Amino acid sequence: MLMAVLCTLLMAVPTVSAHHKAENKVEKIxxxxxxxxxxxxxQTAEVVKKLGYEVVVPPDEMLGSRDDLGKPxxxxxxxxxxxxxADAAVISSDxxxxxxxxxxxxxxxxxxxxxxxxxxxxxxxxxxxxxxxYVFGSIMRTPRxxxxxxxxxPGYYRNYGSDIFRYTVLKDKSEMEGLTRRExxxxxxxxxxxxxxxxxxxxxxxxxxxxxxxxxxxLTRTNAFNYFVLGRDDNAPYSQTHLESRHLSAExxxxxxxxFQAMAGIDEIGMLxxxxxxxxxxRDVPFVFVRxxxxxxxxxxxxxxxxxxxxxxASAITAAGGMQVKSPDKAxxxxxxxxxxxxxxxxxxxxxxxxxxxxxxKYFADIVSDYVAKGYPVGVAxxxxxxxxxxxxxxxLRDRGLLFKIRAYAGWxxxxxxxxxxxxxxxxxxxxxxxxxxxxxxxxxxxDWAYQANVRNIIARQLTWLRGDGVYGNLDSKMDxxxxxxxxxxxxxxxxxxxPFDSLAEIQVRFPWNRMFEADILHSAKQDxxxxxx
Numbered sequence: 001m002l003m004a005v006l007c008t009l010l011m012a013v014p015t016v017s018a019h020h021k022a023e024n025k026v027e028k029i030x031x032x033x034x035x036x037x038x039x040x041x042x043q044t045a046e047v048v049k050k051l052g053y054e055v056v057v058p059p060d061e062m063l064g065s066r067d068d069l070g071k072p073x074x075x076x077x078x079x080x081x082x083x084x085x086a087d088a089a090v091i092s093s094d095x096x097x098x099x100x101x102x103x104x105x106x107x108x109x110x111x112x113x114x115x116x117x118x119x120x121x122x123x124x125x126x127x128x129x130x131x132x133x134y135v136f137g138s139i140m141r142t143p144r145x146x147x148x149x150x151x152x153x154p155g156y157y158r159n160y161g162s163d164i165f166r167y168t169v170l171k172d173k174s175e176m177e178g179l180t181r182r183e184x185x186x187x188x189x190x191x192x193x194x195x196x197x198x199x200x201x202x203x204x205x206x207x208x209x210x211x212x213x214x215x216x217x218x219l220t221r222t223n224a225f226n227y228f229v230l231g232r233d234d235n236a237p238y239s240q241t242h243l244e245s246r247h248l249s250a251e252x253x254x255x256x257x258x259x260f261q262a263m264a265g266i267d268e269i270g271m272l273x274x275x276x277x278x279x280x281x282x283r284d285v286p287f288v289f290v291r292x293x294x295x296x297x298x299x300x301x302x303x304x305x306x307x308x309x310x311x312x313x314a315s316a317i318t319a320a321g322g323m324q325v326k327s328p329d330k331a332x333x334x335x336x337x338x339x340x341x342x343x344x345x346x347x348x349x350x351x352x353x354x355x356x357x358x359x360x361x362k363y364f365a366d367i368v369s370d371y372v373a374k375g376y377p378v379g380v381a382x383x384x385x386x387x388x389x390x391x392x393x394x395x396x397l398r399d400r401g402l403l404f405k406i407r408a409y410a411g412w413x414x415x416x417x418x419x420x421x422x423x424x425x426x427x428x429x430x431x432x433x434x435x436x437x438x439x440x441x442x443x444x445x446x447x448d449w450a451y452q453a454n455v456r457n458i459i460a461r462q463l464t465w466l467r468g469d470g471v472y473g474n475l476d477s478k479m480d481x482x483x484x485x486x487x488x489x490x491x492x493x494x495x496x497x498x499x500p501f502d503s504l505a506e507i508q509v510r511f512p513w514n515r516m517f518e519a520d521i522l523h524s525a526k527q528d529x530x531x532x533x534x
Contacts, residue, residue, distance in 0.1 A: 026052060026053065026054050027053050027054065027087045027088070027281055028053070028054040028056060028085060028086045028087055028088075029048065029053055029054065029055050029056070029086065029087060029088045029089065029090065029274065029277055029278075030056050030079065030082055030083065030086045030088070030089040030090070030091070031044075031045055031048075031055050031056065031057050031089075031090045031091075031270070031274060032057070032058060032063075032075060032078075032079065032089075032090070032091045032092055032095050032096070033045075033057070033063065033092055033095070033270050034064070034092035034094045034095050034100055034101040034136075034138070034266075034270070035063055035064040035065060035070070035095075035100045035101050035102065036060045036063040036064065036065055036512070037267075037512070037513065037518055038447075038512070038518065038519075038520045038521075039267060039412065039413070039447075039518065040101075040267060040270060041057060041060070041063065042057070043443060043447075044270045044271045044274065044421075045057055045274075046440070046443070047271065047274070047424070047425050047428060047440060048274050048275075048278060048428065050428075050432055050436040050439070050440065051278065051428055051431055051432060053278065055274075056082055056086070058075060058078045062074050062075060062078060063075075063095065063100065064095065064099045064100020064101065064102055064103050065100070065102075065512070065513060066102065066151075066152070066513040066514065066515070067514075069098070069099045069100055069102060069103035069106060069107060070095055070098070070099025070100035070102075070103045071099055072095065072096055072097060072098060072099045072103075072117060075095055075096055075099075076096060076117070076120060079091070079096075079124070080124075080127075083124075083127075083128055083131065086131060087131070087132065087281065088131060088132035088133070088134065088277040088280070088281065089131060089132070089133050089134070090134045090135075090136075090270065090273040090274050090277055091133070091134070091135050091136075092135075092136060092137065092270065093118070093121075093135050093136065093137035093212070093216055094137055094138055096117060096120070096121075097114050097117045097118060097137075097212055098114065101138060101233075101266070102152050104138060104140060104209060105140060105141075105152060105153055105154070105205065106152070106153070106154060107205075109208075111207075111208045111211060114208050114211075114212050115211065115212060115215055118212055118215045118216060118219070119215075121135070121216075121219055121224050121225070122219060122222070122224055125223070125224045125225075132226050132277060132280055132281070133224070133225050133226050134225065134226055134227045134228075134273040134274075134276055134277055135216065135225045135227070135228050135229075135273075136228070136229045136230070136231060136269040136270065136272075136273050137212075137213060137216060137228075137229075137230050137231070138209075138230065138231050138232075138233050138266045139209070139210075139213065139230050139231065139232050139233065139235075139241050139244050139245050139248065139262065140205070140206050140209045140233065140240075140241065140244075141232075141233030141234040141235060141241055141266075142164075142165055142168055142234070142235055142236070142239040142240045142241045142242075143157070143161055143165065143234055144161070144162065144165050144236070145161050145162045145165070146158035146159060146160070146161030146162065147161075148161070148234070149161055150473065150515075150517065151473060151474075153202075154198075154201060154202065154205075156195065156198040156201070156202075157198075157202070160194050160195070160198055163190055163193055163194050164194060164198075164199065164202060165236075165239065166186075166190060167187065167190040167191065167194060167199075168238075168239050168240035168243070169236070169238040169239060170183055170186060170187040170190070170238075171187070171240065171243065172238040172239055172240065172242055172243040173238045174187070175243060175246075176238075206240065206244065210244055210247075210248070213230055213244075213248055214248065214251055216228055216230075217248065217251050217252040217255070217260060220252065220255060220259060220260050221252075221254075221255060226259075226280070227258075227259060227260070227273070227276060227319075228252075228259070228260050229260065229261045229262075229263060229269055229272070229273065229319050230245070230248060230261070230262040230263070231262075231263060231264070231265050231266035231269045232245050232262065232263065232264050232265065232266070232305075232306065233265075233266045234304045234414070235264070235304070235305070235306050236304075236305075236306055237301065237306045237307075238306075239306065241306070242306045245262045245306075248262050249262045257315075257318050258318070261315055261318065261319055263312065263315040263316065263319065264305045264306060264307055264311075264312045264315070264416045265305075265312065265316075265414065265416030265417055265419075265420050266417075267413060267414075267417045268316070268416065268417045268418075268419075268420030268421040268424070269319070269420065271420065271421045271424035271425065272316055272319045272320045272420050272423070272424045273319070274424065275320040275321065275423075275424035275425075275427050275428055276319065276320050276321040278428060279320065279321035279322070279427065280321060284321075285321060285322060285323055286320075286321070286322040286323070286332040286333060286427045286430075287322065287323055287324075287325045287330055287331045287332050287333075288317050288322050288323070288324050288325065288331060288332065288333045288334075288335055288423065288426075288427070289324070289325050289326070289327060289328040289331035289333070289334050289335065290310075290313055290324060290335045290337060291328075291334065291335070291336050291337070291367060291371075292310075292336075292337045292339055293337065293338055293339045293340070293341060293360050293363065293364040293367070293384075294341055294360060294363055294364075295339065295340065295341025295342060295343065295360060296339060296340075296341065296342065296343030297310075297337070297339055298310030298313075298337075299343065300339045300340070300343040300344075300345070301343070302339075302345040302383055302386070302414070302415035302416070303345040303347075303386045303414065303415065304386065304414040304415070304416070305414070305415065305416055309337065309339065309383065309415060309416075309419065312415075312416045312419060312420075313335070313337070313381075313419050313423070316416075316419060316420040316423045316424075317423055319420075320423055320424050320427055321427075322423070322427055328371065328374075328376050331376065331377075332377065332427065332430055333377055333379055333407070333408075333423070333426040333427055333430070334371050334376040334377060334378050334379070335379045335381060335419075335422065335423060335426060336364070336367055336368050336371065336378060336379065336380050336381070337381045337383065337419065338364050338380065338381065338382045338383060338384050338390055338393055339360075339383060339384060340358075340359075340360060340384045341359050341360040342359075345383065345384070345385065345386050345415055346384065346385045346386070347385060347386055347387055347388075348385040348386065348387045348388025348389065348390075348452055348453040348457070349387070349388070349456075349457040349460075350385065353385055353388070353390065353391050353392075353453060354391065355391040355392055355395050356392055357392045357396070358392055360384075361390075361392045361393055361396060362396065364393060365393060365396035365397060365400065365402075368380060368397065368402060368406065369400055369402060372402060372405045372406065377407045377426070377429075377430050378405075378406045378407060379406065379407055379408035379409065379422045379423070379425070379426035380397075380406055380408070380409045380410075380411075380422065381410060381411075381415075381418050381419045381422045381423075382394075382409065382410065382411030382418060382448070383411070383415035383418050383419060385411075385453070386413070386414055386415055387412070387413055387414075387452055388411060388412070388448060388449070388452035388453030388454075388456075389411035389448045389449040389452065389453040390411065390453075391449075391453055391454070394445075394449050394453075394497075398497055403441070403445065403498070404438055404441060404499070406441070407426055407429045407430065407437055408422045408425040408426035408429050408437075408440070408441075409422060409441055409444045409445070409448070410422035410425070410444055410448065411444070411448040411449065411452075411453070412444070412447060412448040412452060418448075425440060438501070439503070442498070442501065442503065442504070442523070443521075445497075445498060446490065446494070446507070446521045446523060447519070447521055449497075450490055450493045450494065450497070451486070451490065451509070451519050451521060454489075454493060455486055455489045455490055455493060455509075456486075456516055456519070458489065459482060459485055459486055459489065459516065460472050460516060462485070463478065463482070466478050466481040466482065466485070467481060468481065470482075472515065472516050472517075473515045473516075473517070474514060474515060475511055475514050475515060475516065476514065479511055479514065482511065482516065483508070483509050483510060483511060486509040486519070487507055487508050487509045490507045490509055490521065491507050494507065502525045503523055503524055503525060504523050505524070505525050506522075506523065506524050506525065507521065507522070507523045508521075508522045508523075509521055509522075510522065
């Protein structure tokens with residue numbers, strides 16, 4: 001059975017011509033992320049660059065940001081200009097249709113404009129029939145509250161976000177299993193409470209997004225793409241995102257998971273598609289063995305997701321071009337998943353994430369230690385908390401000398417962001433030298449552990465002390481002070497927790513989206529702080 005599945009996967013891997021092999025050139029991969037956040041953009045591209053591939057990314061100013069929704073027509077021109085000698089392209093359809101991920105939520109384009117841009121993929125495929133083309137898009141998210149939207153939804157969502165979310169919960173549940181009499185009354189009440197103009201606008205944006213995604217699935221059916229994946233941005237077991245995903249999954253069911261998937265998560269999918277591109281170029285199908293902490297483990301439904309983490313991990317392995325196996329003995333990656341035994345996901349800024357071991361902490365650290373001691377290539381998906389590392393686990397890994405004996409780590413943003421990213425990175429680090437692996441681990445430890453789980457929370461509580469006007473979500477004139485203070489605290493954290501690598505001599509923290517949620521952390525030897533700036 002295993003061999004039959006493997007043969008099927010290998011048949012789906014595109015062949016590499018003898019002429020291409022003979023050239024022995026550096027493969028060139030075009031990468032158009034869904035925005036210019038460091039994790040979406042340069043941190044993802046950096047992983048593949050460490051393997052020696054040429055990864056070409058559009059200029060930051062062409063990509064979408066928080067306030068600039070992006071420039072889709074300029075991105076199409078850039079793609080055409082750079083495609084002639086490219087071996088593969090990994091492309092965000094959100095960038096090509098709306099300008100960016102945020103643009104998909106806030107744009108003012110007509111449905112015809114969006115669908116005509118989607119049609120350009122058909123023409124692009126005809127012009128470049130031999131290029132391996134991997135495209136990923138998003139099913140629009142359904143934030144639980146206006147605050148949770150992070151000002152990335154239309155303005156009315158700040159006032160009516162909670163009501164809109166609940167309205168869609170009931171709408172989805174009505175389709176799946178029906179509503180009680182009380183729920184029917186609540187649904188009717190919310191329909192009257194939410195301003196009709198706001199609800200019509202929000203649903204209208206989603207209708208355009210849904211139609212565009214349907215179009216992309218149809219294009220996949222005509223072989224316009226080697227692989228197409230739709231990510232479900234922040235959602236819940238019942239929500240508008242979940243409802244639309246059910247219908248889109250049914251639309252593409254005939255394609256099979258080796259050509260199309262709708263899966264939980266979004267920010268990690270660029271990493272998964274780049275990994276798939278590399279695996280296809282190498283004609284490789286990595287084997288992944290997954291081990292969870294004790295307790296709920298694979299049955300955990302983490303925050304910001306609508307499904308069991310075991311299902312999300314299985315989808316991510318398939319999307320990256322790998323295969324899940326039942327034994328670590330022949331695995332190319334042993335993925336250890338730090339779930340809480342009770343199946344709940346905390347937030348990294350919770351008070352109990354203070355470094356004190358909890359139920360399951362030492363048990364999970366023993367799992368990691370055991371696999372490392374046996375020589376397995378270990379990756380750690382740290383998802384006990386969302387939006388940052390589990391401090392107790394990281395302290396255990398530090399004290400046991402394991403931080404730089406594992407091959408990949410992730411503990412950032414949503415749990416599915418972390419699991420997907422570490423799966424992609426872990427598949428690729430097995431081809432890297434130790435120095436390159438250490439560099440990638442440092443990137444994650446600085447961002448996920450030092451900043452997200454520690455420095456960010458401390459600075460957020462100190463914001464009122466700093467001069468200038470600004471808040472967590474809009475730093476404005478406080479930005480320089482926050483950057484300086486964060487850089488100093490990061491330096492102290494590194495001195496206390498990481499080995500004295502030369503590349504950690506200078507640390508600078510920047511905030512490209514004018515908010516504290518994400519940071520661009522530059523680190524280098526002295527007098528070389530611009531080394532990682534593109």
